[in-house]
Amino acid sequence: MMNLLNIFLVSFYGFFQIPMADQFRQDGKIYVVVGVILILLIGFFIFLWRTDRRIKKLEEKANKQG
């Protein structure tokens, strides 16, 4: 029953436009958001990769000692 009601509601609302960020996307501003996130994400990955490398060097050092 809940299922039916929900499907009905969803299609009922869908009939009238559901507000989405359409204008924002059309203006191309979404690419600003994507760009900023990509910069942060790539920066974070570089940091993580370098940390990984540093540990690898320590492991090599430890293996030589042991």
Added chain:
Amino acid sequence: MLRTEWWKWLTMALLLYVFVGGLLLPVPRLPILNETIRVLYFHVPMWFGMIALFTASCIQAIKYLSKEQLTNDIFSVQLAEVGILFGILGMISGMFWANYTWGEPWSSDPKQNMSAIALLIYFAYFVLRGSIKDEQQRAKISAVYNIFAFATLIPLLFILPRLAEDSLHPGNGGNPGFNAYDLDSQMRLVFYPAVIGWALLGFWLATIKIRYEIVSEKLGL
């Protein structure tokens, strides 16, 4: 654990795709959720990641009990630490999302309450570890507790919320399942890579912590 590098490149590629695709690819137009439906790509993988990490942590705890190697204890605790991080982030992000979609950050929804209990059980794991000085004893007792915690995690997250009368979370209680909420084929294209990518990131972070612990022990730091 995985010694090769390819899966780290896979993690980065998947997450880059998830952030770009998650923001740009089309999603179903649903009332109340509107554009926030995209949060699904980030909030839900936190929980999947947490479960994957806790599963690995539990396996390591069992391994410790059968072999009594301290390395397994290091694996177990570090995996659980990253798991709890994912759980906390999943909880906070969920509350933030709920504030704008369900009207309040905490609706005492069955799944919210049960996941809070599950997190508290895992918090106790770290309290327990902190209270035991002897290394072997700490490893053994916390391994047993870890298995117990994992055994309660499954009913708390997967069974009890589904038995509840009503729930705001899709797929629980009287609510329609994910399919009725249109986790349509387009959303799956981002959602599945997101789950894999975030979980892999969790394992990557855990391996860094594990390797750090092992190497600092070797170097006597």
